Amino acid sequence: MTIANTKTFEALDLPSPPRAERLKLGMADTMTLTRRDLMIWVRNPAFMFFTFIQPVMFVLLFRYVFGGAIPVHVPGGYVNFLMPGIIAQSAAFASFGTAISLARQLQKGVIDRFRAMPMARSAVLLGRLLADAIRLVVTVLVILGVGYLVGFRFSNGVLAAIVMLIFGVLLGVTICTVSAFVGLAIKDEESVGSFGLVWLFPLTFVSSAFVPVRSMPHWLQVFAANQPVTIVIDEMRSLALGGPLALHAWESLAWMAGIAAVFVLLAVRAYRRAT
Amino acid sequence: MSSPNDAGTWKGPAILVENVHKSFGEVRALSGVNLMVEQGKVLGLLGPNGAGKTTVVKILTTLLKPDSGRVLVEGRDVVRSPAAVRDIIGLAGQSAAIQEDLTGRENLDIMGRLYHLDSETRRRRTNELLERFDLLDAADRPTKGYSGGMQRRLDLALSLVALPKVLFLDEPTTGLDPRSRLGMWEVIRELVAAGTTLLLTTQYLDEADELANQIVVIDHGKVIAAGTSTELKNRVGGDVIQFEVVERSRLGEAAETVKSLSRSEPVIDYEGGSVSLWVGNNGSHALVETVRRLDSLKIHTEGLGVRRPSLDDVFLSLTGHGADEAEGSSPARRRRGSRRHQKENL
Ligand SMILES: Nc1ncnc2c1ncn2[C@@H]1O[C@H](COP(=O)(O)OP(=O)(O)O)[C@@H](O)[C@H]1O
Ligand SMILES: [Mg+2]
Numbered sequence: 364m365t366i367a368n369t370k371t372f373e374a375l376d377l378p379s380p381p382r383a384e385r386l387k388l389g390m391a392d393t394m395t396l397t398r399r400d401l402m403i404w405v406r407n408p409a410f411m412f413f414t415f416i417q418p419v420m421f422v423l424l425f426r427y428v429f430g431g432a433i434p435v436h437v438p439g440g441y442v443n444f445l446m447p448g449i450i451a452q453s454a455a456f457a458s459f460g461t462a463i464s465l466a467r468q469l470q471k472g473v474i475d476r477f478r479a480m481p482m483a484r485s486a487v488l489l490g491r492l493l494a495d496a497i498r499l500v501v502t503v504l505v506i507l508g509v510g511y512l513v514g515f516r517f518s519n520g521v522l523a524a525i526v527m528l529i530f531g532v533l534l535g536v537t538i539c540t541v542s543a544f545v546g547l548a549i550k551d552e553e554s555v556g557s558f559g560l561v562w563l564f565p566l567t568f569v570s571s572a573f574v575p576v577r578s579m580p581h582w583l584q585v586f587a588a589n590q591p592v593t594i595v596i597d598e599m600r601s602l603a604l605g606g607p608l609a610l611h612a613w614e615s616l617a618w619m620a621g622i623a624a625v626f627v628l629l630a631v632r633a634y635r636r637a638t
Numbered sequence: 639m640s641s642p643n644d645a646g647t648w649k650g651p652a653i654l655v656e657n658v659h660k661s662f663g664e665v666r667a668l669s670g671v672n673l674m675v676e677q678g679k680v681l682g683l684l685g686p687n688g689a690g691k692t693t694v695v696k697i698l699t700t701l702l703k704p705d706s707g708r709v710l711v712e713g714r715d716v717v718r719s720p721a722a723v724r725d726i727i728g729l730a731g732q733s734a735a736i737q738e739d740l741t742g743r744e745n746l747d748i749m750g751r752l753y754h755l756d757s758e759t760r761r762r763r764t765n766e767l768l769e770r771f772d773l774l775d776a777a778d779r780p781t782k783g784y785s786g787g788m789q790r791r792l793d794l795a796l797s798l799v800a801l802p803k804v805l806f807l808d809e810p811t812t813g814l815d816p817r818s819r820l821g822m823w824e825v826i827r828e829l830v831a832a833g834t835t836l837l838l839t840t841q842y843l844d845e846a847d848e849l850a851n852q853i854v855v856i857d858h859g860k861v862i863a864a865g866t867s868t869e870l871k872n873r874v875g876g877d878v879i880q881f882e883v884v885e886r887s888r889l890g891e892a893a894e895t896v897k898s899l900s901r902s903e904p905v906i907d908y909e910g911g912s913v914s915l916w917v918g919n920n921g922s923h924a925l926v927e928t929v930r931r932l933d934s935l936k937i938h939t940e941g942l943g944v945r946r947p948s949l950d951d952v953f954l955s956l957t958g959h960g961a962d963e964a965e966g967s968s969p970a971r972r973r974r975g976s977r978r979h980q981k982e983n984l
Contacts, residue, residue, distance in 0.1 A: 372650040375713040377722040388754060395751040399737065406739040406780065476735040476796075479699040481724040482752050 389483030396490025397497070400464070404498060410460050414498060418453035418506045425449065425573055426513045433574050437604055439516060446510045447527065447599035448572030450503050451592060454535030455567045457502055459559050461495055461539045462546030466555040469547065469637050488630055492539055499535040503528055519605045527602035530615065534595045537619040538563075540626040547633035571596050591618035648713035652677045652804050652835035653698065658707030660693055660859075667693040668859040671707075675837060675852070680830050682850030683839040684953070690859040691839035692732065695808045698837065699729045711804055728802030732809045734793040738782035742773050742792050745781060746799060753800040767795040771825060787818025791825060804835045811845060823848055843949035853949075855956055863956050870952045877921035878951050879928055880914040881942035888937050889913065895931045899924045905954060916951055917944075 379385075404410045422445070430441040437444045468474045468487070477487060507515070507528075517524040542559065549555050569586060570576075570593040576584055587593055595618070598611035655673035659666075668690045675681040683691050696702040697709055700720040708715070714722040736745050743764055750760035768774045771791040776784060781792060790810065797805065810826065811819040826849055830836055840846050846853045847867045855863040855870070863870060879899075883892045886908075893904040893913045904915045917924040921944045932939055947955075 372654060372710065372713065374708075374710055374715040374718065375648060375722075377714060377719045379719070379721055391754065392752060395748060399740070399748050402744065403737060403739045471735055472731040472733050473735040473737070475696075475701055475731060476729060477752070478701055479724060479727065479729045480752055481721060 385483070389486060392483045392486035393489045393493065396486050397493040400491055400494035401497060403464075404460070404494065413457055413460055414502050415505055417456065418449065418502055419509050421452065422446075422449050422506060422509045422513065429573070433578075435575055437600070438518060439514075439604070442510070442514045443516065443518075443604055444575075444600070445573065446506070446515045447531075447596050447603055448570075449510070450506050450531040451534055451570075451596045451599065452567040452572050453502055453506060454499055454531050455538045455563055455592070457495065457499060457535055458539040458542035459556070459563070460498075461491060462542035462549075462555045462559055463552055465491065465543055465546035466550050466552045469550050470552055474634070474637065484634070485631065488543060488627070488634060491543065492536060495539045496532055496536050499532045500528075502535075503531045517603050519601075519603060523602045523605075527599045530595060530599050530602065533616075533619055534592070537623045538566075540623045540630060544626045544630040544633060547630055547637055550637060566590070566592055571600075591615075591622065594618060650710070650713055651675055652679070652712055653681070653837060654708075654710040655694070655698070656708040658694075658697060658704045658709060660690075660697065660702065660705050666859055668697075668704075671856065671859070671861055673837075673854060673861070675835060677835055678830075678833045679852060680836040680838060680850045682846030682853045683837060683856060684841070684843065684846045684853055684949075685839075685856040686841060689856045691856065692808055693859075694856075695729070695731075695806050695837070695839060699727055699806055700724055726803045728797035728800070728805045730790075730794050730797040730805075730807050730810060732812060734789040736781050736789060736792055736796065739780055741778050742768060742781055742784070743777045745792060745796060749796045749799040755800070763799055767798060770828070771795045772821075785818070787814055787821055790814060790818065790822060794822070794825065798829070802834070804837070805829065807836065807838045809839055809841065812841065819845075843953055847949045855953065857956070863952075867949055870949065871947050873952070876916065876918040876947070877924075877944045878914050878916050878947050879921075879924055879942075879944055880912060881928070881932075881939040882910070882912045884938040884940060886911050891935065892932060892937050892939070895935060895937075896928050899927055902955070912941075914951070916947065916955065 404414070425445050426442055430445065433441055433444075435441050435444040465474075465487075474487060478484070517527075541562075545558060545562075546555050549558060569579075569583060570590060571587065572592070576587045576593060579587055594611060595615045598615045601607060601611060651674045653673060653675040655671055658668055658671045660668040671690070671694060673681065673683075673694070683694060685691050693702065697704050698711060698716065700716050700723050703717055709717070711723045712726055714726070716723050737748070740748070746764040746767060747760055750763060755763065765774075768777045771794065773788060773792060773795070776788060781789060784792065794807070794810065797807075807826070811822045814822065823845070826836070826838070830849070836849075838846075838849060851866065853863075853865065853867055853870060854861055863873065865873070879896070881892075883889050889906055889908065889911060893906050893915075896913070896915055897904055899920070900915050900917050902916055904913050906913055915924075915928075925942075925944050929942065932942075
């Protein structure tokens with residue numbers, strides 16, 4: 364068995380496949396995993412909870428329980444103030460699933476399996492984010508549906524409403540990139556679950572999602588008024604109800620693009636390293 | 639494609655590992671491992687927990703890069719052409735990498751898609767595999783309801799979707815109940831009969847004995863022995879005396895009294911209540927002496943006899959618990975040796 368007296372073997376010289384071919388297969392792999400993630404989502408009650416039940420609960424809770432005690436100055440009252448906030452908060456919380464699913468796949472060896480296959484490296488991450496985007500569209504539509512039932516109305520035209528929806532989904536996907544990194548870096552499903560609470564709660568609740576930032580103590584306002592979630596929510600509110608659009612729009616997009624770029628890079632690196 | 643180096647023309651060994659080293663920080667997982675597996679053969683990589691088995695598999699399947707050394711799978715260098723390696727290998731890991739929310743059929747279909755098979759081929763192959771692995775009845779149920787044995791069989795089926803030339807199975811039966819284990823063995827034997835080259839890691843000696851043409855024993859990241867199971871047994875040579883002690887509480891006493899008949903420590907199997915002792919070429923004398931000593935202490939035994947060494951004994955002797963006292967009778971090793979022994983007999 365020892366190699367000492369065997370002849371030496373020259374390795375085969377194999378050209379790597381052309382770039383165009385690789386790109387095509389990579390896209391196919393991404394679609395396969397998007398499809399898979401959506402199938403899992405539809406089957407898994409926990410994931411469905413985050414998509415439908417929880418957002419609806421939050422709408423009802425804030426509309427009817429807390430809403431009466433929160434004075435706001437927007438046309439149509441608190442329900443109109445609330446909806447963009449609920450959408451952003453739900454979109455952010457939907458990213459829980461991203462972190463947990465990636466950590467679970469790492470832990471269980473699914474990702475190792477994929478990495479030993481002739482499959483695009485990026486497909487697991489991109490497939491997941493694409494599935495997340497689709498999921499988010501559904502979530503946002505459900506929330507808007509419930510919102511309409513409890514009195515929410517857009518008052519800035521159809522186009523602005525659609526752009527608001529897109530901003531909500533983009534915010535969700537952006538936060539999913541952070542979650543993807545968290546999931547891949549921490550790797551342990553349960554720690555990921557608890558850690559998710561630690562950063563998602565302050566990020567969404569210490570923002571303009573549910574109450575006007577001005578109602579907070581001054582030291583908290585400093586964070587709340589300037590953090591990206593508030594900026595995106597303010598933009599969504601302007602889109603839904605009318606207000607200064609352009610300023611926040613660019614600021615929002617810049618924040619989201621910046622965060623997504625950084626965390627996609629970090630996530631890809633964590634994915635490469637994780638074994 | 640007609641260059642002399644064309645993939646189709648590779649006539650060398652299916653797996654070639656030359657002097658591979660791998661460290662994780664301070665931990666030296668592999669220090670100079672050499673392996674060779676001919677096409678269509680089965681190599682059993684045998685070693686205790688932490689020996690480096692998974693590290694070898696991960697390097698062979700392009701999941702880890704070796705620090706030094708050369709690794710070829712079907713002539714493809716795992717560092718220089720990992721994509722080409724991935725095209726022709728299959729891997730089933732230590733845990734079942736299936737999607738629990740999806741059905742067995744869906745899991746197989748997704749694998750087929752990831753290998754870019756067309757839908758007709760996917761459907762055909764999925765059905766073949768489900769049938770061959772006895773999963774047709776459960777095919778359309780979510781796999782989280784599958785038994786451990788079924789999950790492992792599905793996992794193995796997933797690794798075969800693209801008909802790999804070389805298959806890697808990392809501890810395919812660890813954690814399975816005895817019946818599922820036999821089921822896995824049967825399936826693996828069929829695969830091998832069909833000509834797949836297989837590298838299988840295991841902590842179970844009987845498994846390597848049962849499935850592998852060649853066995854390589856590794857410990858602490860080094861190959862410590864290699865050969866067929868017969869060769870390994872001959873290497874240990876001599877006989878093993880084994881008996882069960884009726885009164886379990888006297889196991890230790892029984893072992894103590896026969897200890898001086900061997901150059902090595904007796905192995906006590908607390909679960910099975912038995913003692914075994916490697917006695918070299920002294921079989922009959924040692925047997926008589928064992929009977930005399932146990933009798934004088936009025937220790938009652940069952941099934942006392944001399945037998946040829948099993949791979950178990952080989953392993954213990956190689957890892958320092960048997961034949962070679964000079965090399966490895968450190969307490970830590972000895973303790974691990976006897977724990978392992980108990981586990982084998984569960
Ligand atoms: N990613 C890792 N980081 C640090 N140490 C590791 C890592 N993987 C394996 N090891 C160490 O390398 C050694 C060999 O491990 P492994 O190949 O998993 O053994 P086996 O599969 O035979 O149980 C062990 O000491 C293990 O702790
Ligand atoms: Mg292992």
